[in-house]
Amino acid sequence: MSEIKDSALAIGRRNLLKAGLAAGATLAVANAGLLGTSSGAAAAEEEIPSLKGKRIAISATGTDHHFDLTAYNAQIDEVKKLGGEPIAVDAQRNDTKLVSQLQTLIAQRPDALVQLLGTLTVVDPWLKRAKDAKIPVFTIDVGTPNSLNNTTSDNWRIGSDLALQLVSDIGGAGNIVVFNGFYGVVPCAIRYDQLKAVIKYYPDVKIIEPELRDVIPNTVQDAFSQITAILNKYPEKGSIKAIWSAWDIPQLGATQALVAAGRTEISTYGVDGSPEVLQLVRDPNSPAAGNAAQQPEEIGRTAIRNVARYLAGQKLPRETYVPALIANKKNIEEVTKTLRLG
Amino acid sequence: MSADIDTLSDFSSGNDGARRFARWLAGFALHGGSILAFAALLIFFSITAPFFFTLGNIGNVLGQSAILGVLAIGLTIVIIGGGANVVKGGIDLSLAANLGLSAAVYATLVSTGHGDGVAIAGALLTGGLIGLVNAIAIVIFGIVPLLATLAVMNVVAGLELVLTQNTVVSAASDFLSVLSNYGPFDIPVLAYVLIIFTIIAAGIVQYTPLGLRLYAVGAFPEAARAAGLPVKRIVASSYIASGLCGGLSGILSVSYLSGSTTGAGEMLLPVVVTALLSVVFSRRLVPTIGGTLLSTLLVGFLTNGFQLLNISSTLVSGIQGILILLVVAATSLQRGKGVA
Numbered sequence: 001m002s003e004i005k006d007s008a009l010a011i012g013r014r015n016l017l018k019a020g021l022a023a024g025a026t027l028a029v030a031n032a033g034l035l036g037t038s039s040g041a042a043a044a045e046e047e048i049p050s051l052k053g054k055r056i057a058i059s060a061t062g063t064d065h066h067f068d069l070t071a072y073n074a075q076i077d078e079v080k081k082l083g084g085e086p087i088a089v090d091a092q093r094n095d096t097k098l099v100s101q102l103q104t105l106i107a108q109r110p111d112a113l114v115q116l117l118g119t120l121t122v123v124d125p126w127l128k129r130a131k132d133a134k135i136p137v138f139t140i141d142v143g144t145p146n147s148l149n150n151t152t153s154d155n156w157r158i159g160s161d162l163a164l165q166l167v168s169d170i171g172g173a174g175n176i177v178v179f180n181g182f183y184g185v186v187p188c189a190i191r192y193d194q195l196k197a198v199i200k201y202y203p204d205v206k207i208i209e210p211e212l213r214d215v216i217p218n219t220v221q222d223a224f225s226q227i228t229a230i231l232n233k234y235p236e237k238g239s240i241k242a243i244w245s246a247w248d249i250p251q252l253g254a255t256q257a258l259v260a261a262g263r264t265e266i267s268t269y270g271v272d273g274s275p276e277v278l279q280l281v282r283d284p285n286s287p288a289a290g291n292a293a294q295q296p297e298e299i300g301r302t303a304i305r306n307v308a309r310y311l312a313g314q315k316l317p318r319e320t321y322v323p324a325l326i327a328n329k330k331n332i333e334e335v336t337k338t339l340r341l342g
Numbered sequence: 343m344s345a346d347i348d349t350l351s352d353f354s355s356g357n358d359g360a361r362r363f364a365r366w367l368a369g370f371a372l373h374g375g376s377i378l379a380f381a382a383l384l385i386f387f388s389i390t391a392p393f394f395f396t397l398g399n400i401g402n403v404l405g406q407s408a409i410l411g412v413l414a415i416g417l418t419i420v421i422i423g424g425g426a427n428v429v430k431g432g433i434d435l436s437l438a439a440n441l442g443l444s445a446a447v448y449a450t451l452v453s454t455g456h457g458d459g460v461a462i463a464g465a466l467l468t469g470g471l472i473g474l475v476n477a478i479a480i481v482i483f484g485i486v487p488l489l490a491t492l493a494v495m496n497v498v499a500g501l502e503l504v505l506t507q508n509t510v511v512s513a514a515s516d517f518l519s520v521l522s523n524y525g526p527f528d529i530p531v532l533a534y535v536l537i538i539f540t541i542i543a544a545g546i547v548q549y550t551p552l553g554l555r556l557y558a559v560g561a562f563p564e565a566a567r568a569a570g571l572p573v574k575r576i577v578a579s580s581y582i583a584s585g586l587c588g589g590l591s592g593i594l595s596v597s598y599l600s601g602s603t604t605g606a607g608e609m610l611l612p613v614v615v616t617a618l619l620s621v622v623f624s625r626r627l628v629p630t631i632g633g634t635l636l637s638t639l640l641v642g643f644l645t646n647g648f649q650l651l652n653i654s655s656t657l658v659s660g661i662q663g664i665l666i667l668l669v670v671a672a673t674s675l676q677r678g679k680g681v682a
Contacts, residue, residue, distance in 0.1 A: 087652055095603045096595065100406040103530075104649050107399055108392075121512035122599050125522070184509065216508060 048305050049312030051084030056307060057110035057135075058086055059102055061117040062093035066274055067296045071116055071140060074300030082308050084111075095122050102126040106133050112307045114138045115147070116300075136310060140303050143186060143319075148310060151303040154321035155187045158271055158292040159194025161326045165290040166195075166242050166269050169328075173204035174241030177230055179223065179250045181213035188246035191271060195244060208240070214250040223253025224260075231261045243268045248277040248291055255280055258287040273327065273339060282332045291327045293335055298322050369627060372669065376622040380640055387647035394650050398528055404537065405530030407642040409591050409598060411635060412536070413437050413609065414616035415543050416587025418634040421617055422547065423580030424487055425560045432560065432577070434584045435491040436472055437613055439498040442606025444468045444592025446506045449513040449602035458517035465596075466589040472498055473585020477578035499607055512601035521597035532594060536635075539590070544631035556580060557628070615662055616641060622669055 056079045063069040072090065079086040087110055091098035098118060105113060106129055113135050115123055120142060127137050127146040139147040166176070178195070182188040199205040208230070215222050227243065234240050243254045243266060251270030255277075258266050264287045270277060273293025280288035299322045310316055327335040388395035417434055424432015444465040451461040472494060479490035525531045547553040558566045559576045567573050596602055616637050623633035645658050 085652075087649075089649055094605060094608055095599050096409060096609070099598055100645070101649060103402055103406065104399075104646055107396075107402055108650065119510045119603065121510060121601050122603060125600050 048082060049308045049314075051079060051082040051304075051308050051311070054084040054111040054311060055108075056084050056086055056304065057105045057108065057113040058088040059098070059105060059113065059115050060088070060090045061098055061119075061123075063090045064093060067272060067294060068117060070296035071300035071303075074297040075114060075116070075304050078301045078304035082304065084308075095119065098123065099126055102130070106130050106135065109133070110135060111311060112136045112138060114140065114303055114307065115142055116140045118142055120144060136307070138303055138307055138310075140299055141187070149303075149306050149316040149318065149320060151299050151306060151320045151322060153187075153294045153299065153324045155190040156194055157321075158294075158324045158326075159191035160198055161324075162191070162244075162269055162271060162290060162292045163195040163198035165326055165328060166244060166267070167198060167202050167205060169267055169289055170205070170241040172202050175206050175208050175234070175239060177227070177240055177243045177254075178207050178211045179214040179243075179245035179254075180211040181215060181250075182246060185246075191246045208234075214245060214247075219249040220253040220256070223250040224257045227254045227257035228261060231257065231263055237263070237265055240266050242266060242289070245270045248272045248274050251288065251291070252277055252280070255286060255288045263287075271324075273325070273335075278327055278332065278336060278339075281327050281329065282336070284329065289328060293325045293327050293339055295322055295324065295339065297340065372622050373625055373627065380623075380636065383640070383647070384643065387643065387650070391647050391650035394647060399646065399650075401524075401527070401529030401533045403639065403642045403646045404533030406532075406646070407638045408532040408536040409441070409594050410609065410612055410616060410641070411638040412539055412587050412591040412594065413441060413613045414620070414634045414638055415540065415631055416584035416591075417613055417617040418620055418629045418631060419543070419547060419556070419587075420487075420580050420584045421560070421629045423556045423560045423577050425563070429488060430486060432580065433487050433491060433614075434476060434581065435488065435610060435614075436476060436495040436498055437584060437588050438607050438610035439495045439502065440469055440472045440585060440588030441591045441595055441609060442602070442604075443472070443498045443502040443505070444589040445595045445599075445602035445606065446502050446511060446592075448593055448596045449511040450505060452513040452515050452518070452596075453511055453601075458515050461515075462517075462593060465592045466586060469585045469587070469589020469592060470582060471585070472588060473582035476585065477581040480581065481574045481578045495607075495610075502606070506602060506604070508604055510601055510603045513596055514600065518597040518600070521594065522600070532598065535594065540631060540635045544635075547631050561628075612641070615666060619665060619669060 058072065058075045058079070060068055060072045063072050072088070076086045076088050087105065087108065089101040089105065091101055099122065102115075102123065103126065106126070113127075113130050115127060115137070117140065123142065124144050124146060127139070127142075127144060130137050131146045137147045139150045141150070141152045143150055143152075170176070176199075178192075180192055183192060199207070212223075212226050212230070223245075230240070240263075243251070243258075245251050245254065245268075248270030249272075251268045252274070255268045258264055258268065264285065266287055267289035268287050269290045271292040271294075273291060273295075277288060277291050278293065280286040281291050302320055302322055306316055306320060325335045325338060384395075393399050417437055420432040420434045422432070447468045448461045448465040451464050452458070456464075476487075476491050476494050479485045479494065480487050483490075485493075521531050521535070523531055525534055547556060555566070555571050555576055558569075559571060559573050563573055592602075595606070617629065617634055619637035619640070620629050620633035621627050623636040624630040641658070641662060644661060648654070648658055
């Protein structure tokens, strides 16, 4: 499977990087541990129990982003494939609608409920109500004690892989600009902390202070103007080596700003595998150098398979990690093929 | 553009028998037809959708409609007092933003350790103040309500951004958990809130002299002024009442969503649509509080029934759009305009 091949590649690159570093041992240990957790997805060849006669509720916060839409459709397809009946509702990023739909879903008494994303404080009271009503609750990218199993990308690995790619690309030295506006969102915090953990061992890599704050909405335009401003502050080529963000919509704006200012010697890095950003990574002249692409289709499928396993009486881990693929200028063709974007 | 419905229409022009018949038919079809359609819809869902006709589900729909219902009733009061002309008549576009800011004020007060009493007062005061600003802009400065409330909407939405930094402010308190819980007969407390609020609002607007004056000011401002009614004061009060509805819906929203969240502005179009649709549920085709409740519930039952039947809920907005087209077309026909 290609994600396994990719992780092997990633390890090769890591080992190269670590060669000169005594401290690298710590990371190697962490890496081994992470490989262990991703084995769940690798075991996709196993027999998946049938969902025949089961009604599976699928509640999505929205389907306006590539990630949501792909994971949502993958869940519906997988329920049908396993012989079950999906009850799928999409709240179109409207929290009031999301809660109403959850309330009605609970009254419908499905055999299981899968919540895709959502602000924890908004959805959690209703997931608890579903749990209290004896409906097995599953989640994608929502960590809550009210869910039996949460399927998510491994954000520790995403964070460290992306950071290592960045450090390797800039030769282990130079100033980097960081967007850190969503430290309150757990996956973003993990990715940021992993970046800090990696550059701790590269004393010549410096994060420019103050860090930038990415915003929602108008993320692209805002990132564009913030980067344009900071380029004026650091006009000399080489004074900034890279730009990092915890997701890839700020990366999109930053990349556009670099092109507009003719500063394409700077590289940008982000997370999510949005098709428009992967397109930039593919373009050899674009400053977009790396993107950690999550596998939304695999994530959606895995969540439903976990439901089937649970309903068949199998034990589930608390979290199921689906590996992300680090796309760079060299492997972009292969990654898009795996993600079926090409 | 010509969606203003006034009772004068029966007397104005049109001796042509066919045209009169068309108008009569439009009025009859609109009022009778919409009630029949609502009943047919409920019967259809009861037969086809499992769980639909259960006390719990109907209670859920009532509870889910509470926030929209309170806002739409606020807008209905403004439309009654300002006249139903969509361009020049009464309208409060700041209502959804008002909900957002009031909810943010409530959630911020609770999360910074204040009691529910302070938070309730804070939310209602916020809503009332927004209403007051609207009233001043419209009554004293004479700005068209559509533009005045549009400007206020932007200011209010900006204030919410400043207060919350565009983030979710979670809030938990005893009062909030009572509101978001289930009451007698396993029906959500919010459902009771909606019913009681509608009864109070309908009582004031439909059955008191004050309510009658509100209708008079909206439908015949010149006559009302000639009769010595304080037109400006009554119009101003309607905006303050609407602002208070925004504050109240903010409180309900905090309980429903366990805090204040972003994106309250998206409620605006549903609120306007609901209030406009309300006319078809009154015999004289004027906006009424009861009609607004029915139109809120129509949308609520549609959404709910579709989910129970496993039909995509995106169809609901399409159906809403068709309903509005029908309403506007039929009211135009009924007024004798729009027919060649």
